Amino acid sequence: LTLEERLASYVVEGTKEGLIPDLNEALSKYTPLDIINGPLMEGMTEVGRLFNNNELIVAEVLQSAEVMKASVAHLEPFMEKNETSVKGRVLLATVKGDVHDIGKNLVEIILSNNGYQIINLGIKVPPESIIEAYRREKADIIGLSGLLVKSAQQMVTTAQDLRNAGIGAPIMVGGAALTRKFTRTRIAPEYEGMVLYAKDAMDGLALANRLMN
Numbered sequence: 001l002t003l004e005e006r007l008a009s010y011v012v013e014g015t016k017e018g019l020i021p022d023l024n025e026a027l028s029k030y031t032p033l034d035i036i037n038g039p040l041m042e043g044m045t046e047v048g049r050l051f052n053n054n055e056l057i058v059a060e061v062l063q064s065a066e067v068m069k070a071s072v073a074h075l076e077p078f079m080e081k082n083e084t085s086v087k088g089r090v091l092l093a094t095v096k097g098d099v100h101d102i103g104k105n106l107v108e109i110i111l112s113n114n115g116y117q118i119i120n121l122g123i124k125v126p127p128e129s130i131i132e133a134y135r136r137e138k139a140d141i142i143g144l145s146g147l148l149v150k151s152a153q154q155m156v157t158t159a160q161d162l163r164n165a166g167i168g169a170p171i172m173v174g175g176a177a178l179t180r181k182f183t184r185t186r187i188a189p190e191y192e193g194m195v196l197y198a199k200d201a202m203d204g205l206a207l208a209n210r211l212m213n
């Protein structure tokens, strides 16, 4: 197998045997983010496909997630950091009912490496907790993540609850089940403030920078 194929296969197989030396080798050729967005994400896409076909069970997907998390943790110190003054404060949450957090945590890493203070509320966060945290933390942006189809609907509910609580801060949404169109036609009409769709973590950074400038 080539280096790239081996990297994808650690995620697919859910094994860390040999992972770190291969990540180090990859770092001599690629940026950390290219490694994540390239071979590691390819592995995750394959995991999703196999899981969908009932060829993997949840416990195995969990092991794949562990490999992804370990890889991101190993690569994180090698990521470019722009030591600027604080650009803004961002609340991040995976919405109620959803446990997927790898993408959200990647967004946290990218934003915090680029001058943002992050308040990461974790997973399965109900609207009440987001409202309470927003009032306590005085965040500039509210970031919502969710990967399940039902999470897209949960984002609509969350936006309604935020609006009913009188909150109008920009909301940034992201995650696999979401689209720009759903964001524009279903979430945005329920909210007074801006609602922006980020297709990945770098897009999230670009949007945050635009909002804060």
Ligand code: B1M
Residues within 6 Å of the ligand: 044, 045, 046, 047, 048, 049, 051, 052, 058, 059, 061, 062, 064, 065, 068, 092, 097, 098, 099, 100, 101, 102, 103, 104, 106, 107, 142, 143, 144, 145, 146, 147, 148, 149, 150, 172, 173, 174, 175, 176, 177, 198, 199, 200, 201, 202, 204
């Ligand atoms: Co689950 N899962 N999972 N899972 N899982 C999916 C999402 C699924 C598509 C797999 C499939 O069937 N093909 C499917 C959803 C189907 C649907 O709703 N239509 C699914 C399912 C069904 C489930 C369970 C229901 C399974 C079960 O129990 N029977 C269950 C759900 C439990 C729950 O949430 N209540 C479940 C559980 C799990 C694990 C716990 C085993 C594990 C998660 C571990 C963890 O996160 N700690 C897991 C995993 C790993 C996946 C897949 C395979 C990979 C997700 C991932 O981490 N991708 C996934 C299939 C897939 O996506 N291919 C799948 C890598 C990550 C970097 O990408 O999160 O998309 P992603 O983030 C991207 C962008 O989306 C974006 O930036 C990131 C890239 O830069 N982004 C943002 C994300 N959030 C953002 C926020 C932003 C900006 C950008 O601003 C705020």
